[in-house]
Amino acid sequence: MLPFARVTIIGLGLIGSSIARAVGVRMPTVRITGHDADPDVRARARDLGFCDDVTDQAGAAVVDADLVILCVPVGAMAAVAADIADDLPADAVLSDVGSSKAGIAAVLAEHFPHNPIVPAHPVAGTERSGPDAGFATLFDKRWCILTPADDADAVAVERVKAFWTSLGAEIEVMEAKHHDLVLAITSHLPHLIAYTIVGTASDLEQVTQSEVIKYSAGGFRDFTRIAASDPTMWRDVFLSNREAVLEMLQRFSEDLSALQRAIRWGDGDALFDLFSRTRAVRRSIVEQGQDDPREDFGRAH
16 A cells, blocks of 8 residues: 555655656655745746646645645755645645754744644755656665654654655654764864865866866765755755764864874874774775775776
């Protein structure tokens, strides 16, 4: 039995369009209604056909939904919630895909005090954005973290679990604040570092733009992939999860200072020990199927 019969997706970018495509492949009888604030995105979504219907108004998209997923930047959650509050059915389950959870949970609880709320974060994505970027297998064997409140509707939680499992995801349930701390180090801080490194390289006057591009076949190239991620989404993530990000940034700064000292004083043993530990982390990620084990990240040559 399908967990939901009518799914509404608000926000039809990479994640939203991938959810729609995955539902279409894995649960073809489920009706998908979509909405996006950008009229050009709505038009493109209609052309691509991954939704059964794309509405011009957010409220119209949710009137008969039994699951509504907000796939908008974290900073837009409150405005979208206000737009659909009067039209959302009383028994509809509300969820999202935001990268930070504690703040979103508070916003949704404020606007929807009576609806079942099950926040979610599919830990999947690419550096691309927009409705053309989505694909049906984006969530295969990727983690989807649910962060329901302690008093959340247990049946709704199980239905959302079943939904994401049907899309190929592995499910983890954790407390929202713990999620935000974990993702601050595994996702948010790496993006912040990538943005910084790429920004520094572009600012160096003695390095021309052509040289940055010419010699980007090393590690810098992989930082540029991360730094190409959606700027609106990541701006909102850092502002909404600022406490956890700042805590992890302080820890990183301390570790970076220790590494700086090791280089300054020629402490090769400290460098070797660190590099050995980090190499083992990479092996573990590959062994758990969270990245491509092929050389050079599976790039074609």
